[in-house]
Every structure is written in C-alpha cells, then in structure tokens.
Amino acid sequence: MLVVVANDLPPAVRGRMKLWFIEPRANVFVSGVRDSLARKVVDYLHEHCPPKSGLMIFNSSNTCPGYEIFGLGDTRKEITEISGLPLVIEKSAEPPPDNPNSLTPDVPKPQ
Amino acid sequence: MKSNALGNEGNPARLLIKVTRDTLPQVKEKYPFLYLEKGRMEIDDSSIKWIDCDCNVVRLPVAMLNCILLGPGTTVTHEAVKVMAAANCGICWVGDDSLMFYASGQTPTSNTRNMTHQMKLAANPAKSLEVARQLFAYRFPDANLETKTLPQMMGMEGLRVRKFYEEMAVKYKVGWKGRRFEPGNFEMSDTTNKILTAANAALYSIIMSAAHSMGYSPHIGFIHSGSPLPFIYDLADLYKQQVSIDLAFAMTAEMAGYYDRHKIAAEFRKRVIEIDLLGKIGPDIETILGKKQCLS
Numbered sequence: 001m002l003v004v005v006a007n008d009l010p011p012a013v014r015g016r017m018k019l020w021f022i023e024p025r026a027n028v029f030v031s032g033v034r035d036s037l038a039r040k041v042v043d044y045l046h047e048h049c050p051p052k053s054g055l056m057i058f059n060s061s062n063t064c065p066g067y068e069i070f071g072l073g074d075t076r077k078e079i080t081e082i083s084g085l086p087l088v089i090e091k092s093a094e095p096p097p098d099n100p101n102s103l104t105p106d107v108p109k110p111q
Numbered sequence: 112m113k114s115n116a117l118g119n120e121g122n123p124a125r126l127l128i129k130v131t132r133d134t135l136p137q138v139k140e141k142y143p144f145l146y147l148e149k150g151r152m153e154i155d156d157s158s159i160k161w162i163d164c165d166c167n168v169v170r171l172p173v174a175m176l177n178c179i180l181l182g183p184g185t186t187v188t189h190e191a192v193k194v195m196a197a198a199n200c201g202i203c204w205v206g207d208d209s210l211m212f213y214a215s216g217q218t219p220t221s222n223t224r225n226m227t228h229q230m231k232l233a234a235n236p237a238k239s240l241e242v243a244r245q246l247f248a249y250r251f252p253d254a255n256l257e258t259k260t261l262p263q264m265m266g267m268e269g270l271r272v273r274k275f276y277e278e279m280a281v282k283y284k285v286g287w288k289g290r291r292f293e294p295g296n297f298e299m300s301d302t303t304n305k306i307l308t309a310a311n312a313a314l315y316s317i318i319m320s321a322a323h324s325m326g327y328s329p330h331i332g333f334i335h336s337g338s339p340l341p342f343i344y345d346l347a348d349l350y351k352q353q354v355s356i357d358l359a360f361a362m363t364a365e366m367a368g369y370y371d372r373h374k375i376a377a378e379f380r381k382r383v384i385e386i387d388l389l390g391k392i393g394p395d396i397e398t399i400l401g402k403k404q405c406l407s
C-alpha cells in the first residue's frame with residue numbers, strides 16, 4: 001500500500017496522481033500498488049513535485065521493517081534512520097534554517 | 112501504554128492500557144536490532160524516547176524491535192527499562208571492546224511451556240545428545256552422525272570451521288593466522304578477528320533476545336556447557352558462517368586495514384535481514400528441539 005500526504009500539490013500532478021490513488025481527504029492519497037510499481041510512482045512524484053509540495057510518502061513493503069518513508073520538501077517532521085530503521089525526529093535542538101516547522105511547540109498538558 | 116483522558120468531571124485521569132502478550136508482535140515480525148550510543152533513553156507518556164547527544168528526540172517503537180544494543184555513553188532510566196521489558200524488547204549493553212552485558216525482561220503473561228520442553232530434553236542425556244546431533248545435522252546435512260558421540264561431533268565441527276576460515280582467507284585474499292579472542296584486549300587483534308568478535312557479540316544479542324522472547328532459556332545448552340549462555344552459542348553456530356565469518360573476511364579485504372565499525376554494523380544488519388534471521392530462528396528451534404507438547 002502506498003500513502004501520500006502532501007501540503008500542496010500542483011493541479012496537474014494532483015490530477016495525474018488519481019490514476020493510481022484515491023483521495024479520501026484533500027491531499028491524502030491512498031493506493032494498493034505493488035512494491036515495484038510503487039517505486040516508479042515515487043520516482044515520478046520526486047521528479048514532478050516542487051519542494052513546497054511537502055510530500056510524505058509511506059509505502060508498505062515486503063522487506064524488513066515492512067515500511068518505507070520518503071520525504072520531499074517541507075515535511076514538517078524530519079525523518080532519520082537509526083540502524084536502517086526509518087524513525088522521526090520529534091524535536092531538534094536547532095531547527096534546520098530552511099525548515100521552520102520542524103520544531104513543533106509542546107502542547108500544554110491539562111492540569 | 113498510558114494516555115491522557117478526561118474523567119467524568121472534566122479532571123484529567125491517567126488511562127493505563129496494559130501491554131498483554133496478544134498485543135505484541137511475534138519475533139519474526141520484529142526489526143532485528145537498533146544500535147544506540149551517546150545519548151539518553153527515557154519515557155514520556157509510557158513510550159520510549161531517545162535523546163541523542165545533539166538533543167534530537169526520536170521515539171522508538173520498542174514493541175516492534177527485537178533488541179536494543181546500547182553502546183558507550185548511554186543513560187537509561189528505570190522506567191524505560193520497565194516499559195521495554197513489558198514490550199518484550201531485549202536490552203544489551205555493548206562495550207567499546209565488543210563485550211556485552213545482557214539484561215532481559217519478560218511480560219507477566221508469558222508462559223514457561225517452551226522452557227519446560229527445553230529442560231526436559233536437556234535433563235535426559237539420551238535426548239540431549241539427540242538434540243546436539245540435530246544441531247550438527249543442520250550444519251552437516253550429508254554426514255552420518257548416527258553413531259557419533261558429542262566429543263567426536265565437536266571435533267568434526269572444529270576441523271570444519273578451521274577449514275572454512277582458511278577457505279574464506281583464500282577466497283578474499285586475506286592473511287589468516289587463526290581465530291584469536293582475548294577478552295579485554297580487543298584492540299590488539301587483527302582486523303578479521305576484531306570484526307568476528309564484534310559481529311558475534313551482536314549476533315548473540317539478537318539470538319538471545321529472540322530466544323528469550325519465545326520463552327526459551329539461554330542458560331540450558333546442548334553442545335556448549337559451562338559458559339554463561341550455552342543455548343545461545345549452540346544456536347549462533349548455525350548462522351555464524353553466513354552473518355559473521357563470511358562478513359569478517361569480505362570486510363577485511365574491503366576496508367584495507369582500517370576498522371570502521373559503522374560500516375561493519377551496516378553490512379552485518381544487511382545480512383541479518385537478508386537471511387531473515389528472526390523469521391528462521393523460531394522454526395529452526397522447533398525443528399531442533401522437536402515438536403512442542405502443548406499440554407506439558
């Protein structure tokens with residue numbers, strides 16, 4: 001299964017995406033394509049989406065650990081890899097200069 | 112796991128979601144290992160977070176991990192160990208010199224059926240020898256082991272391993288003066304021996320966490336004895352050829368005398384995933400120890 005979450009997509013790409021995907025919510029695309037085809041779709045998206053699209057692509061794969069994550073542009077949270085396992089950096093000491101959203105403010109806990 | 116929920120009167124209440132065995136993935140579905148160093152592991156709302164030396168916070172899905180190898184410079188809180196134990200994730204402290212110190216936890220709901228089966232086999236000399244024979248047969252499928260005693264089979268194995276080391280040395284064109292392992296003297300070994308020691312330590316950690324998660328005892332072995340983790344050494348011998356020995360000789364040639372542990376760790380991980388170690392280990396133990404008796 002391939003899931004694409006975007007901040008903003010060019011209309012042409014968004015239209016073309018619907019050849020493979022359904023869009024149950026605005027800018028959320030879901031598809032059941034297989035691993036080999038998924039890779040081609042991911043390459044296509046990387047080629048045609050500008051950085052401001054903020055693409056986050058999740059692919060369920062047959063190889064360990066069972067998922068892959070690809071990010072493009074401002075994805076709000078940074079993806080890292082520890083021992084080959086894709087993980088998310090929730091907070092950094094310093095936000096990367098071109099990515100002001102990566103430092104997400106703490107939600108105050110109810111008293 | 113816990114989460115915040117509002118009570119009837121609008122007061123925040125802690126909702127404790129218990130981790131039970133049926134909510135945990137099977138060993139074969141887990142990710143083999145994560146290696147972490149120089150940082151702090153603690154909990155936040157019952158999930159494990161890793162804070163590295165640059166203050167990046169990374170959440171770790173520990174229930175999906177077979178084990179975590181903690182390298183030098185790590186701090187871990189009491190509560191984090193508790194949560195990891197509940198999630199059946201093994202913890203292994205791995206030293207700079209590749210010695211390892213193991214800690215493990217088990218869920219209160221885990222049962223001892225597998226361990227009982229293992230004990231019954233180990234306590235009976237005839238059955239124990241039969242299991243040892245199965246372990247050797249896994250590696251020598253063509254040899255006739257019917258009449259062999261344990262020391263004879265161990266001798267055969269020793270010869271075969273030495274021959275395999277030499278074959279690998281010729282294959283990868285690496286000078287080889289024999290396996291040397293001196294505890295506490297890691298730096299003095301040659302590159303091939305260093306890689307072997309480090310890869311074996313990681314292999315033991317992975318197998319130990321897996322065997323432990325499945326409820327087997329690492330302390331009851333069939334070939335090895337007297338060492339701290341005989342069952343783990345018995346099992347590790349089944350996979351060493353593919354994941355450590357071949358790797359050590361291949362990497363020695365590739366690294367040209369410069370020991371790069373990150374490169375070794377990456378290559379080791381690749382091999383562990385390639386041979387699907389966690390997927391194999393469960394069925395392999397079952398083949399070797401025989402079918403489980405469900406009512407025992």
